[in-house]
Amino acid sequence: MTTHERLPSYRELPVVEDAPPGSAWRLWGPDDQLGTLNLLSDERTLRAVQGVRRGSVFPLNLPLDLNPAFAWRVPPTHTTLHVGPDGPFTVGAEPGDRDSVVRPFRYRDDAVDSLWLQGGSQWDGLAHVRHASFGNYNGVPDSDVHDAPGGRLGVDQWSRRAIVGRGVLIDLQRHMERTGRHYDPLDAHSFSVADLDDAAAAQGITIETGDVLLIHFGWAQRYVEASDAERATMMTWGSVTAPGLEQSLEMVEHLWDLHVAAVATDTVGVEVMDQRGDFEFFLHEHLVPLFGMPIGEMWMLDALAADCAADGVYDLLLVSVPLNLRGGVGSPPQAVAIK
Numbered sequence: 001m002t003t004h005e006r007l008p009s010y011r012e013l014p015v016v017e018d019a020p021p022g023s024a025w026r027l028w029g030p031d032d033q034l035g036t037l038n039l040l041s042d043e044r045t046l047r048a049v050q051g052v053r054r055g056s057v058f059p060l061n062l063p064l065d066l067n068p069a070f071a072w073r074v075p076p077t078h079t080t081l082h083v084g085p086d087g088p089f090t091v092g093a094e095p096g097d098r099d100s101v102v103r104p105f106r107y108r109d110d111a112v113d114s115l116w117l118q119g120g121s122q123w124d125g126l127a128h129v130r131h132a133s134f135g136n137y138n139g140v141p142d143s144d145v146h147d148a149p150g151g152r153l154g155v156d157q158w159s160r161r162a163i164v165g166r167g168v169l170i171d172l173q174r175h176m177e178r179t180g181r182h183y184d185p186l187d188a189h190s191f192s193v194a195d196l197d198d199a200a201a202a203q204g205i206t207i208e209t210g211d212v213l214l215i216h217f218g219w220a221q222r223y224v225e226a227s228d229a230e231r232a233t234m235m236t237w238g239s240v241t242a243p244g245l246e247q248s249l250e251m252v253e254h255l256w257d258l259h260v261a262a263v264a265t266d267t268v269g270v271e272v273m274d275q276r277g278d279f280e281f282f283l284h285e286h287l288v289p290l291f292g293m294p295i296g297e298m299w300m301l302d303a304l305a306a307d308c309a310a311d312g313v314y315d316l317l318l319v320s321v322p323l324n325l326r327g328g329v330g331s332p333p334q335a336v337a338i339k
Contacts, residue, residue: 007209010253020134022252023290032138033157035126035292039210039261040165048166048317052338058304058316060121060335062220064112067120068235068298070268076115083109118330121220123264123322124288124295127153127329129281131289138292147327155328158294159321165261167318167337168211171305172243173218175199185218185267186234188241188274193254196245205314209259212318214301214337217243220266221302235268237275244272247282255283256291263287264296264333296333304337313339 008015010022019025028038067075082105118124126137127145136145136153144152172191175198176183183189196215200207207213219242223234234240244267245251255263263270271283287293308314317338322331 007259010256013256019139020131020290022286023134024256024292025138025290030138032292033126033140033153035137035294036259036261037158037161037163037292037294039259040161040163041210044166044210045164048164051166051315052317053313054339056307056339058307058337058339060299060301060304060337061333062121062224062298062300064115064120064332066224066231067116068223068231070119070235070237070240073116073119074114076119077113078110079113080108080110083107117323117325117328117332118297121298121300121333121335122296123155123158123262123320123331123333124284124297125153125155125158125322125328125330126288126292126294127327129284129288131285134289137289145327147325149326151327154326155322155331156324156326158331159324163212163262163294163318163320163322163335165318166208166211167214167316168205168207169214169216169301169305169308169314169316169337170196170199170205171203171216171309171314172196172199173216174305174309175202178202183243185222185243186241187243188272188276189243190246190272191243192246193250196254203308203314204312207258207260211258211260211315212320213255213258213260213263214296214299214304214318215245215263215265215270216301216305217265217267218302219243219268220298220300223298224300240268240273240275242268242273244268245270245283247271247280252283252286255287255293260293262294262296264294264299264335266299266301267297269297270295296335299333299335307339311339
């Protein structure tokens with residue numbers, strides 16, 4: 001699809017009669033595994049590259065050692081091996097110990113265990129969410145979602161081209177401050193379509209087809225600055241509260257009609273999270289399996305947001321290279337913004 005072809009509005013979905021209501025299934029063909037990333041055409045990527053002004057680079061990834069222990073996920077364990085001529089040996093072995101053989105190490109090796117690919121800064125891949133009624137994106141059967149040769153919907157499909165295009169930052173935290181409204185990034189504050197539109201208008205930015213929409217709530221920075229005890233409280237599954245977009249069909253329609261390639265935030269999920277009530281991943285179940293739209297979560301956007309506020313420029317080149325992991329359900333984004 002070229003940048004000049006017209007995309008259907010949400011109310012014009014689906015594009016084929018046998019697809020679920022409100023879905024983009026088969027918009028890019030019956031075998032598509034990229035979803036809205038199809039909008040990252042070479043032409044749009046080139047325009048994004050040409051828009052770089054200063055060459056300033058902003059890494060957008062949470063440190064791996066701060067990956068939250070959230071729900072069933074546990075923090076990763078990093079092990080460094082000191083390797084000698086004949087292999088690893090235990091650090092601290094004392095000469096003279098009966099069972100120890102001390103060899104001088106010449107180099108180091110290391111491993112990370114229990115690295116949940118959606119445990120920190122992440123992309124939710126198209127295999128991550130299965131719609132309760134309609135199944136996987138584009139009607140891919142469950143039997144085709146696996147990590148053996150021929151598996152479908154894995155993040156390896158994305159890594160073959162990478163995610164490179166125009167990013168647009170919407171700074172909702174500063175929008176709240178600018179409009180004089182009380183806001184705490186740890187509260188379950190629900191942002192409306194009007195909030196998104198008003199913030200974009202105040203920033204003087206227009207969201208274009210194929211953009212990667214970055215939304216700054218301020219949650220991730222609070223997480224990084226918190227104590228270990230505070231982080232544990234922030235990520236307790238049964239009581240977590242975090243800001244996000246309102247869970248409504250109006251928001252679903254709005255996100256589709258923006259025709260963005262993906263949406264990424266610096267909070268726990270794209271939708272508002274409040275486990276004190278009747279919570280569900282409403283936006284997830286529309287965006288991922290019905291639209292084929294990648295969702296980024298827990299990205300580090302504070303430094304980028306501060307720079308955008310300082311120079312008044314809210315568009316950027318976004319580069320993200322997901323893991324080339326066959327059948328991967330999600331991936332650390334390995335993302336940078338370049339202005």
